[in-house]
Amino acid sequence: MVDLLALQKEFLLAHLREGDTAADFTMGNGNDTLFLSRTVGESGRVFAFDVQEEALVSTRAHLQAEGAPENYTLIASHDRLAEFIPTPFRAGIFNLGYLPRGEEKGVTTRRETTLPAVRAALDLLAPDGVLLVAVYPGHDEGRLEGEALAAYFATLNRYRFCASCFRILNSPAAPYFFVVETKEDRPLRHPGRAAKNQRRAERLAAAINAASRRLRGEGAEAAPNGESAGMPDADHPPVPVTQTDGDEGTGV
Numbered sequence: 001m002v003d004l005l006a007l008q009k010e011f012l013l014a015h016l017r018e019g020d021t022a023a024d025f026t027m028g029n030g031n032d033t034l035f036l037s038r039t040v041g042e043s044g045r046v047f048a049f050d051v052q053e054e055a056l057v058s059t060r061a062h063l064q065a066e067g068a069p070e071n072y073t074l075i076a077s078h079d080r081l082a083e084f085i086p087t088p089f090r091a092g093i094f095n096l097g098y099l100p101r102g103e104e105k106g107v108t109t110r111r112e113t114t115l116p117a118v119r120a121a122l123d124l125l126a127p128d129g130v131l132l133v134a135v136y137p138g139h140d141e142g143r144l145e146g147e148a149l150a151a152y153f154a155t156l157n158r159y160r161f162c163a164s165c166f167r168i169l170n171s172p173a174a175p176y177f178f179v180v181e182t183k184e185d186r187p188l189r190h191p192g193r194a195a196k197n198q199r200r201a202e203r204l205a206a207a208i209n210a211a212s213r214r215l216r217g218e219g220a221e222a223a224p225n226g227e228s229a230g231m232p233d234a235d236h237p238p239v240p241v242t243q244t245d246g247d248e249g250t251g252v
């Protein structure tokens with residue numbers, strides 16, 4: 001059977017290394033904060049956010065009881081994350097919804113703050129980083145948060161991000177999660193292709209310019225390699241040469 005919590009950890013571990021910076025944007029009782037703190041170790045850094053004093057107290061007690069490395073900073077609402085996270089961070093998690101405490105429901109996350117915070121988090125996410133957002137569609141605000149996030153993630157530039165969703169289809173009220181991974185900063189995968197595309201674009205533009213001069217009866221001689229021997233004029237500007245970086249279209 002699919003274990004969504006185990007799957008979330010797999011995604012975090014695939015990106016997060018000792019010494020990295022990580023963020024728990026909804027610390028609650030601190031379970032995710034503890035996982036991040038242990039994964040990045042003494043040399044790493046974890047920033048954890050929650051609007052409820054109760055969550056900060058509970059998380060601090062949990063981390064101390066578990067002997068977590070002292071690499072964490074506990075902070076208020078995640079909509080102020082950019083003020084507190086000083087460097088690009090490698091991994092972050094939003095576990096939306098209510099603080100788990102039995103029957104009584106208290107403060108929940110809301111679209112008005114979740115959406116801007118997720119956007120701000122993606123702005124700070126390092127290359128080869130990951131942002132997880134767990135959604136609880138069993139209550140109205142949770143369902144609407146999920147829909148708004150799905151619409152937003154679908155607009156992300158696919159050359160910079162890979163956004164996906166893990167959901168149990170035959171259990172529609174069950175929690176599910178989004179994963180947004182940033183692509184690595186990498187040199188062009190096909191540097192030779194960039195130069196070849198550029199030469200092809202130049203040949204094509206020159207051939208079109210030469211053909212249009214011939215059609216206008218200007219007698220421009222086509223050079224043997226297809227380039228026009230004549231100069232373009234103001235009424236008939238030359239076809240521009242399109243620049244290509246040779247790497248577009250090779251992403252997911």
Ligand SMILES: C[S@@+](CC[C@H](N)C(=O)[O-])C[C@H]1O[C@@H](n2cnc3c(N)ncnc32)[C@H](O)[C@@H]1O
Pocket residue numbers: 025026027028029030031032033049050051052055076077078079095096097098099100107108109110113
């Ligand atoms: C589902 S709980 C998180 C559970 C937590 N990850 C854990 O391991 O226990 C959601 C938490 O988000 C918090 N929250 C709600 N609005 C918030 C905001 N604007 N900024 C940060 N946390 C917020 C709630 O107080 C609640 O504790």
